[in-house]
Amino acid sequence: MPEIREKVDVCVVGAGHAGCEAALACARLGLETVIFTVSVDSIAMMPCNPNIGGTSKGHLVREIDALGGEMGKNIDKTFIQSKMLNQSKGPAVHSLRAQADKAEYSRSMRKVLENQEHLTVKQSEVCDLLTEEYNASSADSDIATKRIIGVRTFTGAVYECKAVILCTGTYLKARCLCGEAITYTGPNGLQPANHLTDSLLSLGVEMRRFKTGTPARMDKRSIDFSKMEEQFGDEKVVPFSFSTNPEDVQIDQVSCWLTYTNGKTHDIIRANLDRSPIYAGIIEGTGPRYCPSIEDKVVKFADKERHQVFIEPEGLHTNEMYVGGMSSSLPEDVQLAMYRTVPGLEHCKIVRNAYAIEYDCINPRQLYPSLEFKDIKGLFSGGQFNGSSGYEEAAAQGLIAGINAALSIQGKEPVILDRSQAYIGVLIDDLVTKENFEPYRMMTSRAEYRLLLRRDNADLRLRKIGYEAGLVSRKLYEATVRKKKLIDQEIERLKNTVIGAAKENQQFLTAHNSAALKTGTNLAELMCRPELSYELLAEIDPKREPLPEDVIEQVEIEIKYEGYIERQLRQVEQYKKMEKKLIPADLDYNAVSSLRLEARQKLIAYKPISVGQASRISGVSPADISVLLVYLEHYNRSR
Secondary structure: OOOOEEEOOEEEEOOOHHHHHHHHHHHHOOOOEEEEEOOHHHOOOOOOOOEEEOOOHHHHHHHHHHHOOOHHHHHHHHEEEEEEEOOOOOHHHOEEEEEEOHHHHHHHHHHHHHOOOOEEEEEOOEEEEEEEEOOHHHOOOOOOOEEEEEEEEOOOOEEEOOEEEEOOOOOEOOEEEEOOEEEOOOHHHOOOEOOHHHHHHHOOOOEEEEEEEEOOEEEHHHOOHHHOEEEOOOOOOOOOOOOOOHHHHOOOOOOEEEEEOOHHHHHHHHHOHHHOHHHHOOOOOEOOOOOOOHHHHHHHOOOOOOOEEEEEEOOOOOOEEEEEOOOOOOOHHHHHHHHOOOOOOOOOOEEEOOEEEEEEEEOHHHEOOOOEEOOEEOEEEOHHHHOEOOHHHHHHHHHHHHHHHHHHHOOOOOOOOOOOOOHHHHHHHHHHHOOOOOOEOOOHHHOOOOOOOOHHHHHHHHHHHHHHHOOOOHHHHHHHHHHHHHHHHHHHHHHHOEEOOOHHHHHHHHHOOOOOOOOOEEHHHHHOOOOOOOOHHHHHOOOOOOOOHHHHHHHHHHHHOHHHHHHHHHHHHHHHHHHOOEOOOOOOHHHOOOOOHHHHHHHHHHOOOEHHHHHOOOOOOHHHHHHHHHHHHHHHHHO
């Protein structure tokens, strides 16, 4: 039989948030790339809440942008409300969150993909991964026994390629559950991908079954907003992308609304738990602990009298409203009854029922930190397929997988961000070194060095890496270099500008409820006082030159938190020492006689690339690491 055969460099499977970033990265690095999707209408779709960012997730979007990704630029073009979260706390946990126009976000990202050179969008289901035997002897770092040579679609077309990036999201053997009603579809009723799992299993890939869920959508006309608390966006909007002009995002914003569940809501849920697929044992997959359904909340937090419910618009050109905080898989009649007990929703009409969705994904311990499969050369993966949750986590992994697939084809070293460099580094390290029995969600508490990994300095941390990888232009990189120079110069000037105990200075301090000076000090020391700021000190600092707002922000943070920052930098130095101690891929852990059995089993399973990574594997103790260090010293001497 005749068949279609094409040759490309990279095949990206899936066009969600991970797939979009992966495909754009490869194409922008000059590789002929094809991105497959079960429906071109689902490109960058937001089947759950149409928002980007939030606590810690906003950090990820900023890092994606600093590395040359697209998500930040796209949300800046399509948001309808924006808020900076945690502003009452320190800068380490300030996180940007924007409500998107759901349809516009997808349409805008699709336009970017369709107009990207070297990128082809193809509506087709990939069913098989094509491989050949691989001799790893030529590369010490490889343990792969197979190599990717292409993919085959459901219609029989073959695409020969040098790398494949799997970004299948929640589509693999997906089924949606709403009470007793089960439909074998992907999110939003789209076609599932039913064939690729078998191909993966045949290649020895370890699969898992996870689940997530989404709340109902309501008809705006049936909601009584007078019984809810109105939630406004920020007066001054901060863009996600470092390359977005701040003036361009100062728009009229829509409102969101806050209401609460109550005792009646909880009683209805408890009375119908036997009809919930979660509690009836129908659902096989494990759900995200940090984003529980309303059934889980009521059962696990029985002492709480109420739970927050956010009513948020799906876009400017629809009456659909998203019911945040009440995801569910209860039957339709129970859903309607429980929603109608919530103030403002007494007469609500459901446009789309809430549902849970189950899907196949992988155990990510099979991946290197580059997101390449250890056993299959040229096979990369990102997003919910790796056992994570969230649009931002997906996009971050897709970007790294795309960069590294391209660099691998070009014969270059991969980009591997460590835990001290980026939230993306924490995310990927947690996925590939820790036992994750539920969909992984990024949180600020997971980042040990979060004072260094702030959303405001992502460009200073990562622009150079994006530039060296080839995704950031020279112009953008040089602008970041100039910004860093201005920050350093201004901090130095403030430290060297001495302020004496002159009368006008004392009056200034008294006026701002600050202690008078007994001797001379510098402006930097004064700025460390909580009641004073860079802006206020302008009154006694007549020689200062005008500086951009983003430079001033960095100057203030670096000075006010200098002691804490220096302490974290010392901690990072110790961390880096362990990361630099590399472990050969072919190391025989059975030959390390003093290792405990559990540690040996875990090290063989995870195949860590460094002692630092080995130390973070559950079941590997500090004593095991000491034994490993001694063995590696002898091993390296003998080679």
